[in-house]
Amino acid sequence: MDGVLLNRSLAHHLERITARLGLPARWGRLTLIAVTGGVPGALLGIAIALVAPKHYEATALIAIDAPTQFGALGDLAGLAAQFGVPTASGTSPFYFAALGSNTDVLDRVLNMSIAVGDSTLHLIDLYRPGLRSQPELRLQKAMRDISRDISVSTDIKSGLVTVTVTQTDPVLAVAVTDSLVNAMDIVGRQRLHSRARAEREYTEVGLDSARRKLSDIEDALERFYETNRNIEGSPRLKLAESRILRELDLRRSLVVTLLQNLENARLEEIRSTPLLTVVQHALVPGKPSWPKKSVLAILGFGVGALLWLAVSHGREFGSTPT
Template identity: 25%
Template structure:
């Protein structure tokens, strides 16, 4: 019995006028169930094969909270210092903290990426840790087989690459040491690492989510940990730059005055010991000069010691604190590809493809029969 026919063998169209004949549709699907089943299974197997072929991608993340309350708690130090006549605001100025919204910009900066790329990490195909720079340099060195292919099959492309390449040293383009000059290979490596790292900031909760995606689980977690540590170090350095410069200046002056104070004290004591039993106007004048010089350096020395303590408190006050809400963990399962997702997607597409194929064939037969009639 042919398709789309009733018990008498008359043709029953799937579409009659502008209506769909559901009885014929169910009959078509029933007769084409094997085609639908095979299509579903085949597509699901292809999807599973694709999921197994695609390289795994792992994700490691850390969630930190820039502790804004730390500054408020350290305001108590400012209150105690004011009682002693110390103005901490003059030491730290009116600087405001760095917004977490620019953390991603800091991570994407060249100095940050340079430090990150020079951090030793694990590689599955290497016996010991090495930096991403060293690994990239090692992988760019062609082997014997690669050289054979380069100068035989890929000879035209090798010649074109040689003509286009620029072997000049990028550092020779400028004598300004404040400029960052990168070659193309390093710039590509920078872009690759930038694409691996993402930073999300939630203004409502204040949480900063740092995520790193990579091909190896352990290596990805090591990069995420190093990124988190470097970010905290950079933020602390940025926010305490002014007060640390002030502290360094005061410490340098303090050490100079300390040396001068100890020298004048030693001279005064030596003079007193040498003229202990001597009475005279000349002795009194010499003693007074040394004593005045000693008092002057002592006052300066004590003042600088006080300023040094103020500067240390200012550095402590200005140093931001970070709370680790979610530490970095080594991922156990890849985030991509999801084999279950591929299987479900393959089953759905395979089923739909089978149904569309069976119904489409029935529609074509209906059109041919109508034209023939």
């Protein structure tokens, strides 16, 4: 009885408010119906948020202290980055951001020993406790699962890389974030070092070839002078000499250029490994990132209001005489 009276009183007040606002009287009744269904829906949403599994996010910020890209390619990449075009060169933040989903990185993270409390565990045992008889399939499925819990993004203006990991335990979220950053650093260094070594080896091969060709031209010039003691009175011999000397100058310039490139390549091999600096370490989250009570309450209110309005409309339609 009290509920009916309260309902009528609330309906009366809503009708007065809608009348003052100049709105149709039907709006007040619809509002009452929406509130009647929305409030239980909101309470149900809050209840779901309280009992649902909690998910915690741990976030780390890293900066890439990389050497300046050399040549026109580096200038072009820098210009493109200023206009918001991602460039995944080996020393760019985008390169390291892409490593967040790299299979080598995920393999390292899944098989790292992670200390959580007084115990240590391997993430692969947490994600895929079964399938031990099929290690390849087990690793593949674990990579797919953990990649859903990892988010790596890059801020174009600051160049900072944001690494976010979601786990059901806040301490585990921090441990996985630290392991992921460490794995990204290791794999990134290895790949960049291999690239720099390949560039140096390629330059060495080109320099050896240029030196052999230079030696051949010098030998040809020596044979020419031994065969032709006096070339001053022969235009044909003077022309042949000029051709050999021109080729000799070109070969010498090429050798000098390759020598400079080799020295640069050796220096790059030493210093081209960028230093991954953790600007902000992951902190143990104090509250879960999901589920959010406010979001579920609003969602529950909306769903409850829509359902109650639909039920009310169905009752009116069913009670209308044909």
